[in-house]
Amino acid sequence: MISYNIFTLTNGLRVIHIPNNSDVAYCGFAVDAGTRDESENQEGMAHFVEHMIFKGTEKRHAWHILNRMERVGGELNAYTNKEETVVYSSFLKEDFERAAELLTDIVFHSTFPQQEIEKEVEVILDEIQSYKDDPSELIFDDFEELLFPSHPLGKNILGKPELLRKFKSNNAKEFTSKLYRTTNMIFFVQGNIDIKKVKRVIGKLTNDIPLLPTYKIRCKPLPYLPIKKILSKETHQAHIMIGSRGYDAYNDKRTGLYLLNNMLGGPGMNSRLNVSLREKRGLVYNVEANLTSYTDTGVFCIYFGCDIHDIDRCISITEKELKKLRDNKLSSSQLDAAKKQIIGQIGVASDNFENNALDISKSFLHYNKVEQPESIFKRIELLNSETLLDVANEMFSEDYLSTLIYK
Known part of the structure; x- marks a missing residue:
């Protein structure tokens, strides 16, 4: 604690x-x-x-x-x-x-x-x-x-x-x-x-610094419209992003998306996308999935780089992995393994004092409190397969995803 x-x-x-x-x-x-x-x-x-x-x-x-x-x-x-x-x-x-x-x-x-x-x-x-x-x-x-x-x-x-x-x-x-x-x-x-x-x-x-109110206006983004775009960058390798807007920092569903994101493309070498794109087929050097939560919106994204001739194949494999999470509830053993892995990752990461200080400062800045690791672990443990299936169908729906390709 x-x-x-x-x-x-x-x-x-x-x-x-x-x-x-x-x-x-x-x-x-x-x-x-x-x-x-x-x-x-x-x-x-x-x-x-x-x-x-x-x-x-x-x-x-x-x-x-x-x-x-x-x-x-x-x-x-x-x-x-x-x-x-x-x-x-x-x-x-x-x-x-x-x-x-x-x-x-x-x-x-x-x-x-x-x-x-x-x-x-x-x-x-x-x-x-x-x-x-x-x-x-x-x-x-x-x-x-x-x-x-x-x-x-x-x-x-x-x-x-x-x-x-x-x-x-x-x-x-x-x-x-x-x-x-x-x-x-x-x-x-x-x-x-x-x-x-x-x-x-x-x-x-700071005794000479006055108490003054902050005048700050943040406008919410306009409604999200998925889009697909290709940009010519004349790079040796193609670079692809697939994703969407995610949940904001105050949304309870964020924990479920966090777990699914980790399963898809987290830091573990056993992530589904790393196994399917790199380990099994040797199509990519790096593939990752990331989440960013802002105060009123968020970003979910998958990134990988591949040979230009493999773009369609890599996108198709990625879409199949997303479809599996939309169509199939995680078994109890899959869910338990996913929870254990992410809890372990959080525990290992918390051993870095500098990162701890920065994470705590951000939490206190926005929430005016510090969430204990035990509280985070409890939220993860409370996740069930039905909740994760709902999140997957909301976030990973084909008509909700945007794609950006450098080629």
Whole structure:
């Protein structure tokens, strides 16, 4: 069972403290702001801000920021996705105050110096080009654009080069002034650090940050219409995505889809698609199934790469595996094996302290609570074959699936 403490400062900042006995600790800010919170002329702004907060504050230059944790063996990290931006540090427990002070400085006091913007935009442009050179990554973004046309959830996280070149300091300040507010974020800390120290340190560091409401408008996607699309990419290998919109993060059916997704193309080498496409026939090197749950929708997708001449055969085999799950209830032995496997995978994955801290921060940010592993296991154990059959027929129906092909 995960032990944790939560409290809220007078300025509205929620704090979660996860104690353990490790000498390595993690802390950071998780902000409820991602690419879906950008306006049309801001595409790429959330990711741009994530880069730029390391480039200067009211009291630090870029070098001082980068050197602050590195000189004691710690690390600074950040990532941006469609709904969150997370800025965090890993360090030895005695350096908690150093890490918390630095993170508070860059999250609330970044100046986004124009001379640094001009350099960092070039870095992001190189990142975009690198991404475009990897079709096995790019196709995931193009598939989400297929599922969410003309909606922020369908936009590329990295943004558009023509817009990035126009970004100025004031644009970044405007974005953060509206979304980087204490009422729209949480602070998390995991490690062998006393709760009294956490309260004292984070309270002192943020006592000058005002309590301000967050003005954020997220529009729901338009109704989903399945589509099939082929794009010419002149790649040596064909890349294929098959999938649909999935359940949102609050939908009880998500657990059933999670289990079916794991059976189809999870990390296990015994997944149905890996066995049927790779082990039995040698048609693909990599095949995987993935789920992403947003606050009001989701994505289910299957990805594989194959020889161009094998596209139709691979799609046909994939469709047959989906049809099996639609037409046939899992036997009790199949269901028990699937449950045992996914529970074991969750248990093994939970041994990673850094991933734990990030997962807990996301849960606390959106749900204001932490779901215990025992609770997740119980929801999995309660699944029955009838429920899974209903989910399979809803999610894997032929007329509900979209397909994107690079060839």
